[in-house]
Amino acid sequence: MELNVVTVNVSADFTTPPGVPPWDERKSLLVEALLAAQPHLIGLQEVTTIQRHFLQSALSDFTALTVPVVDPDPALVTAWRAHYAAFGLPDIPNPYELLLFYRTAELELIASGHWWLSPTPERPSIGFGNVAPRAVQWARLMHLSTRFEFICFNTHIDHRCPEPMVALCRSRFADYLPLNLPLIFMGDFNFNPTTANYTLLRKDDWLDPHEAVEAAEVPTFLYDTPHQMPGGRIDHIFYRGRGLAPLAWERLVSPEPERRLSDHDPVLVRFAITLPQLEGQRP
DSSP, X not given: OEEEEEEEEOOOTTOOOTTOOOHHHHHHHHHXXXXXXXXXXXXXXXXXXXXXXXXXXXXXXXXXXXXXXXXXXXXXXXXXHHHHGGGTOOSOOSSOEEEEEXXXXXEEEEEEEEEESSSSTTSSOOOSSOSSOOEEEEEEEEETXXXXXXXXXXXXXXXXXXXXXXXXXXXXXXXXXXXXXXXXXXXXXXXXXXXXXXXXXXXXXXXXXXXXXXXXXXXXXXXXXXXXXOOSSOEEEXXXXXXXXXXXXXXXXXXXXXXXXXXXXXXXXXXXXOOSOOTTSOO
């Protein structure tokens, strides 16, 4: 039995990065590529309201989990308006940026939540050096045909301040380890395997399917601008715990190669579910 997981930063529709078509010219191609991968779980980042409405309609076999914006910190509201009002976004989009899809007929949601990547993680806020808020959303899911349970995390780490964001994640993960369930941590991390943050996660027993299947080292980000942000393979699907064995790692490409899906390539990992029932899972 397989569990197929995809992550991609879809590139927000209010900007058009060099070499990337406008959203309306690539949105159907993105959905086509996603569906062709036959995923059970899709973690998306940088999703705007317009993009969310389209994707929820197009991915009708999936249930979407979002991150609500409730009582944002005034400092965040001020910083947001100063930076994003010029793009026609005077208010923080609600729900915000992260979108986690799970295949409704094959997975059952047990619990879900989120935290903000800031010094005050229970409230929408900034404070680590980022302008836009960042978050981690999580979901505890059960694979219906095997009763296999796992917890997945979807995030977008800010390239300006990855160190405190990674440190907060490492601290918060301690709350989930006593559940003795396999974990999946995916998203746009904005750091590649040569960095200290990648090494820290690996030291914490997070495994990289790319290494496990000995895939070729290829970039997942279109640009290579070390003076601005890291390039290379910066989009990851990490895992830890028993019960998942990676079978394949691959980048998804556009059905029309001359039209990119985003400035990030979607990453697909195919896992084998190796244990149908683990200690800590429901009978």
